[in-house]
Structures are given as C-alpha cells and as structure tokens.
Amino acid sequence: DVKVTQSSRYLVKRTGEKVFLECVQDMDHENMFWYRQDPGLGLRLIYFSYDVKMKEKGDIPEGYSVSREKKERFSLILESASTNQTSMYLCASSLWTGGGGNQPQHFGDGTRLSIL
C-alpha cells in the first residue's frame, strides 16, 4: 500500500513565523500535491510538483512556497504565517501516466495547523 506520511498531526505557531510542513511518500510517485481543507470549501490546491525541483502553482498559492529536493519529499512553507492560514493541510501523491488523470491520489492523514 502507498504510504504518505505528514510529519505532524497538530501544529501551533505564531503569527509571522516561518512554518515548514513536511510530506514523504514511499511509492516512487512522480506527482505530489499540497491542499488545504476548510469547512464548506472542500479541498483547494495550493501547489503541486511533477518531479524533483519542479513546482506549479495551484489555485491558492499566495503566502505559500514549496520545495522538492528529493522525489519522495515535498515540503510546504508558510513564509510568514498569518491567522487566515489556520487550516487542515493535506499532502497527496500519485503516479505519472503521461498527463492523463486515471491515477488516483493517495493522501496523508493531514496536519491541523493553528496560527495564533
């Protein structure tokens, strides 16, 4: 089974801090994704990556950046945390199949981040 591991289940940080959320997958997947989940809004894509050192903006990239130095690891960075970034953050990975969308995404358990 695919395992996607997020480094923290719960995290509390202060406004203005630089925050790192880490995600590791063990199935050699090319694609990795970061979402945030908020009540009534479903999942919104922040950033995604097709390969090492590659990244693409999703629907809500403002205030975030990402890093993918190794294939198995995808980090989300909040450059200067703000209270409106309090949310559940979900990481996912999937297999690259030439651009088609047949492959499902596999999710981690999420990090519930609170910014005080």
Added chain:
Amino acid sequence: GDSVTQMEGPVTLSEEACLTINCTYTATGYPSLFWYVQYPGEGLQLLLKATKADDKGSNKGFEATYRKETTSFHLEKGSVQVSDSAVYFCAAAGTASKLTFGTGTRLQVTL
C-alpha cells in the same frame, strides 16, 4: 474551469437505510471520476473510481456509475452502517493529474 458540485449535507440516515449522494461535474472532455471518503481525524481514502462513460465503480457496498449524458457520478449504497459515517468527496480528474473536488458531504448514520 472544471468544477464539481455535490449535495450539501449533513445527511442523516438510520442504519440499513439507502444512501444516495449526488455529484455532477463540469469539465472539458470525459474526465476520470472518483469518490473519496474521509473518516474523522484522517486523510482522504479512495473509495471508488470510473474512467469512462457507463463504467461502474464499486467498493465496500458503495457504487457509482459514470453518466456522460447527465455529467453525473452519484454515490449509492443499499444499506448503510454506523461505520459509514464520514465525509464523502466527489472528484474529477483534470489536466496534468490534478483533481477538482466537490465541497464534501457529511454522512451521519444512527442506530
């Protein structure tokens, strides 16, 4: 752009009742369609999928049929259990392996 619309919850059912959660999509072409389930405190798990028109995905007693004519992928189960209580998300695959998700439907099953 692509969009997925699913019925708002919460949906409250008694055990052994029939379940239908509606999902419709707007997309270019014929995307693969997915249902995910999220149990309390966990991430999303793939429940079932369909990759082309008239395909039926099924898993754990849940079913959904890809209806091209109505651009729909409704989730059904004939007899729900308390353990099915969760949030269900419909999703459509877009370009470049991205998924577009609906807002989720919370299901609560009572004894």
